[in-house]
Amino acid sequence: MSAVALLAGLGVLAALAAFAPRARRVQLVATILVAVEVVGAIVAIHVLVIDHPLAGHTTSLLPITGLHIDLTPLGALFTLTTAVVAFAATIHWVGYRRHAMSSVGASCAFALFVTSLLLVPAAGDIVTFLVLWEIMALTSLALVAHDHALRDEARQAAWWYGAMTQGGAALITLGLVVLGAHAKDPSFASIAASAHHLPGATRAAVFLALFIGFAAKAGLVPAHVWLPRAHAEAPAPASALLSGAMVNLGIYGIVLTRTLLGVGPTWWWLVAGFFGVISALYGSLYAATSTDLKRLLAYSTSDNMGLVVIGLAASGFFFAKHPAASSLALIASLVLVTAHALYKSTLFLGAGSVQYATHERNLDQLGGLARTMPVTSVAVVIGALSVAALPPLNGFSAEWLVVQSLVHGLAGADPVTTVATAVFVAALALTGGLTIVAFVKAVGIGFFGRARSEQAAHAREVPVSMRIGPGITATACVVFGVAPGLTLSAITRASATVAPNRSGMTATLAGFHLGALRGAVDPLALALGAVAATLVVAALRQSRGPAGAAKLRSFEPWGSGRVLTSARMQYTATSFAEPLQRVFDDVLAPQHDLDVSHAVESRYYIERVAYVSANDDVVERRLFRPVLALARWWGVRARGIANGSVHRYLAYGFVVLVLALVVVS
Amino acid sequence: MTTFANALASAAVVVTVGAVVVLWRHRLRSIVLALAVQGVALAVTAALLAGHEHDRVLFAVALLVLAVKAVVIPGLLVRVVAATPGARESDPLVNVPASLVVAGLLTLAAFIAARPIVALVGGPTGRLVPLGLATVLIGFFVMVARRRALSQVVGLLLVDNGIALVAFLVTSGVPVIVELGSSLDVLFGVVVLRVLLARLTAAGFSDLDQLRSLHD
Known part of the structure; x- marks a missing residue:
């Protein structure tokens, strides 16, 4: 408890340090924040090692209920x-x-954002949870709106994010308050103890409210529309936290919902799984066709959260019939959440470094960065390989576990579950393919080949600290990918908070063995195999000797074997994704606009061709725009009753007062 | 006992009748005078309760009410009226006979609506609670039905006086700190509104509906 208080105190201190003079501000806040993060990590590791909750209560900070840490x-x-x-x-x-985020406001918001992110999972009752949740939402909103004065897109992003996060928070508050009203006190422990007394319909309504609220935070389709906007517009350290830490808390919320309400009927989890599948497919499809690097990453976040929710859903509906697969699915989704946090923050920090060096996010304007920014490029490549779930990186073992749990759960399942599971597996397969396309594009177009613009050509490697940041997470991706067993005991203990572990799974340093479910994977062996194969190829090439080397011709990487005379001969991100976009034309419904101007003298001479291709979000266009248009129409109509007359306004109040009195009496 | 009850009832009736007079009279000076009389009646109510309960603090509250609601606030408003001598509520939105009928209906509604409170409080004080509620409703109606900006302020003060009457009757006197707080609030509000009124008059507005031209 005192450690949590220390964490919170240091967090507030970091926020106050933001008022230091400009010259030392960021260094000072960052130093204190590092202390906050170290304390947070130590507390968390302590809880995971002793396998016992850390609880405490104070009434001095918040009246009536106080703060409850658990x-x-x-x-x-x-x-x-x-x-x-x-x-x-x-x-x-x-x-x-030096690029952005050095102001007092941004530093203060960043410090409070980090602190609240660390503390939200420690909340032990409704009030504490909602207070911390709101601090997290508001400080992150401030960071999303960081560039509001510079770009209209940033203002738009802030509006969308604000509306989504507040709408979600309203649903979460509603759900939790209904639960709290039926429990003897608002702590999560007593809610969990009393929730099964609730009538079925109420439980279902609470589940849906909480699921939708938390899904909006996790960026599940169709509540994902804030994600590509906010992640793209926030400064890089903030977007890394949004994607690497905040969306996780949406998942934490869904798991918490299950802890509070119990597993519940199968249909809850079929609904959850449905939205997971939609998110995974939609996110990966848009990631594959986006040309903005940060939008691509944001859509990929939506995709990954969809996969995590598929795992959680599988854990829910296997629970009754197949407890081993249920436990495995839960563990798998937790492994995927942690893996995603590591690789996606690597990628967002890398994208931030690219933006720092080139002032450009559009892949069509990048290229050739592997030569000019080698360290950043290596980190991004590791992140991309990991998100594409290629061995031996951490994304691989995570997705492998999700697939295993689905496949094994099929045994002995009822028809509905069987069909759903088959659909889930198919969705996972398609998502995997689309994700690979997306990240081959991101890395191939953005970092290999030749520079497509002046800025990209003159990019220089970023300062040391910006290389260390993504380097840390990229290293973690490799380490936990090669030796996934390192984290498994911690994650198994975490899953036991929700339901006892029946998976029978064991882990060695090198890999997982699924026990009764029969399945094993050794990423370490795969990694050693890959290294060995590379060495063999290298040795073979060496053995061909100088004669062989003389015939060796070198081509531009990513140049398709042609000799590139101009950077414009290369594939661009748009052209790379074009075949895919054509296949999914009906879903994506991209908007093309081709404008050919002829010379005045003759129509046979074309003077200028303008081609605009906009690939905006189809959910936003088809679902949210009509709703917004309706709201606007309603607002305009409502102006008729507010004509500016003070007397009329007073009369409204008066009539309502008298009516209320009459009704009450 | 009956003397106390009769005196209290008389004072409370004066408070409500004061509100009706505001609806009835056209001249702004008379309206402010009615408000001052109402303030005196309110202070008398508090003083009677103080005498009955032998509560010195409540007596201090009565003096405070007398000072603020019978002297200071009407004094401030009289200065506004003096700036435009002979000003009248010439063309009310609801004419006087209709207003008086509405006031009657509102009083009836107040008696119906206050039944639970009457039953709860009981005794000679409880029976008078509907008069306070009626004052609140009539004050609100003054704000709705009268055009002059000054009438609006008076309507607001009627609402406040009605609430004060209910508070005195229900709790047998409110703590001095509460009364002090609410009196100062009202005084502050009146000062602000007085400044606003002076500015409006200077700008040539006297009918609040003329402000509609500011609507976009």
């Missing part, structure tokens, strides 16, 4: 993940401040 192993897993991601983001920030 850091379970499940919460500790999320706090620990956040601490690692925030550590990398803070280090990155020290260099990034």
Whole structure:
């Protein structure tokens, strides 16, 4: 408890340090924040090791209910993940401040954002949870709106994010308050003890309210529309935290919902799984066709959260019939959440470094960065390989576990579950393919080949701290990818907060063995195999001798074997994704505009061709725009009753007062 | 006992009748005078309760009410009226006979609506609670039905006086700190509104509906 108080106190101190003079501000705040993150990590590791919640209560800070801290192993897993991601983001920030985020407001918001992210999983009752949740939402909103004075897109992003996060928070508050009203006190422990007394319909309504609220935070389709806007517009350290830590808390919320309400009927989890599948497919499809690097990463976040929710859903509906697969699916989704946090923050920090060096996010304007920014490029490549779930990186073992749990759960399932599971597996397969396309594009177009613009050509490697930040998370991706067993015991303990572990799974340093479910994977062996194969190829090439080397001709990487005379001969991000876009034309409904101007003298001479291709979000266009248009129409109509007359306004109040009195009496 | 009850009832009736007079009279000076009389009646109510309860603090509250509601606030408003001598509520939105009928209906509604409070408080004080509620409703109606900016301020003060009457009757006197706080609030509000009124008059507005031209 005192450790949590220390964490919160240091966080507030960091926020106050933001008022220091400009010259030392960011260094000072970052130093204190590193202390906050270290304390958070130590507390979380302590809870995971002793496998016992850390609880405490104080009434001095908040009247009536006080603050209630209860850091379970499940919460500790999320706090620990956040601490690692925030550590990398803070280090990155020290260099990034020369580009943006050096103001008092941004520093203060960043400090409070990190602190609240670390503390939300430690909340032990409704009030504490909602207070911390709101601090997190508001400080992150301030960071999303960081460039509001510079770009209209940033203002738009802030509006969308604000509306989504507040709408979600309203639903979460509603759900939790209904639960709290039926429990003897608002602590999560007593809610969990009393929730099964609730009528079925109420439980279902609460589940849906909480699921939708938390899904909006996790960026599930169709509540994902804030994600590509906010992640793209926020400064890099903030977007790394949004994607690497904050969306995780949406997942934490869904797991918490299950802890509070119990597993519940199968249809709950079929609904959850449905939205997971939609998010995974939609996110990966848009990631594959986006040309803005940060939008691409944001859509990929939506995709990954969809996969995590598929795992959680599988854990829910296998629970009754197949407890081993249920436990495995839960563990798998927690592994995927932590893996995602590491690789996605690597990628966002890398994208921030690219933006720092080139002032450009559009892949069509990048290229050739592997030569000019080698360290950043290596980190981004590791992140991209990991998100594409290629062995031996951490994304691979995570997705492998999700697939295993689905496949094994099929045995002995009822028809509905069987069909759903088959659909889930198919969705996972398609998502995997689309994700690979997206990241081959991101790395191939953005970092290999030749520079497509002046800025990209003159890019220089970023300052040391900005190389260390993504370096930390990239290293973690490799280490936990090669030796996934390192994290498994911690994650298993975290999952036991939700339901006892029946998976029978064991881990060695090198890999997982699924026990009764029969399945094993050794990423370490795969990694050694890959290294060995590379060595063999290298040795073969050497053995061909100088004669062979003389015939060796070198081509531009990513140049398709042609000799490139101009950077414009290369594939661009748009052209690379074009075949895919054509296949999914009906879903994406991209808008093309081709404008050919002829010379005045003759129509046979074309003077200018203008081609505009906009690939905006189809959910936003088809679902949210009509709703917004309706709201605007309603607002305009409502102006008729507010004509500016003071007397009329008073009369409204008067009539309502008299009517209320008459009704009450 | 009956003397106390009769005196209290008379004072409370004067408070309500004061509100009706505001609806009835056209001349702004008379309206402010009615408000001052109402303030005196309110102070008398508090003083009677203080005498009955032998509560010195409540007596201090009565003096405070007398000072603020019978002297200071009407004094401030009289200075506004003096700036435009002979000003009248010439063309009310609801004419006087209709207003008086509405006031009657509102009083009836107040008696119906206050039944639970009457039952709860009981005794000679409880029976008078509907008069306070009626004052609140009539004050609100003054704000709705009268055009002059000054009438609006008076309507607001009627609402406040009605609430004060209910508070005195229900709790047998409010703590001095509460009364001090609410009196100062009202005084502050009146000062602000007085400044606003002076500015409006200077700008040539006297009918609040003329402000509609500011609507976009």
